[in-house]
Amino acid sequence: MIVSSMVKNGAILMAFALVTTGAVTLVQQFTAPTIAVQEKKQLQGLLHQVLPESAYDNELYLDCTVVTDPELGSNEPHTVYRARNQGEVIALVMQSTAPNGYSGNIELLSAIYPDGTVAGVRVTKHNETPGLGDKVEPKRSDWINSFSQQQVLNAGDSRWAVKKDGGMFDQFTGATITPRAVVGAVKNTVIYAQAHFSELANAANSCEVAQSNE
Structure with a gap:
């Protein structure tokens, strides 16, 4: 009787696990397209924030290359989008990392022209202190816009430092580490973009490949 009961209970648990797994799989299959659409919209929104749509005529999110170089702040892959006008790359929109934020890595997206001028910058991910370091977000303050046209x-x-260090960028009251980290990372990203502009502009299109595999 005991063995029979154990077998029965085991079968019930196995059946429950199979049903649960199947349900989770079905939910993932149904929600995956919706999630992909939302991620695409979010990406397009960020790209448009750092570089005016009027500046380019290609589908920016579908034209990119991927770079892995510690000069961009970490050893993780960073995506570089190419903005084109009549086929010519007129700006790079680069992911990079500020590894020395107050609460860890700060992920960035910077649009850069060939002459080293910044079109715009956005923080895409951070864990900075609410009310202090989170002023890097445009909804908290307009500080992030101070990079535009620099x-x-x-x-x-x-000049590329916070004013406390003799530079031209404001620091936050009670929080200097966060803006210092972002300024340094954006500066390094611009320098990298200038040094590798032609290489990045002519690299194979990684986004096109990713799109065709979806």
């Missing part, structure tokens, strides 16, 4: 002249451009 140019990095060279690697030794001392």
Whole structure:
């Protein structure tokens, strides 16, 4: 009787597990397209925030290459989108990382012209302190817009620092580490973009491949 009961209970548990797994799989299959659409819209929204749509005529989110280089702040792959006008790459929109935020990595998206001028910057992910470090978000303050139309002249451009360090960018009251990290990361990203602009502009299209595999 005991063995029979154990077998019966085991069969019930197995059946329950199979049904649950099947249900989860079905939910994932049904929701995956919706999630993909939302991610696409979010990406397009960010791309449009850092670079005006009027500046390019290609589908920006479908034209990219992927770079893995610690100069961009981490050893993780970073996507570089190419903005084109009549086929010519007129700007790069680059993912990069500020590894020295107050609460860890700060992920960035920066649009950069060939001469080192920044079109715009957005923080895409961070864990900074609410009310202090989160002022990097445009809904919290307009600080992130202070990068627009600024140019990095060279690697030794001392203007690219917070004012506390003798630079031109404001720091936050009670929070200097976060803006310092973002300024440094954007500067490094601009320098990298200038040094590798032609290489990145002419690299194979990774986004087109990813799209065709979906």
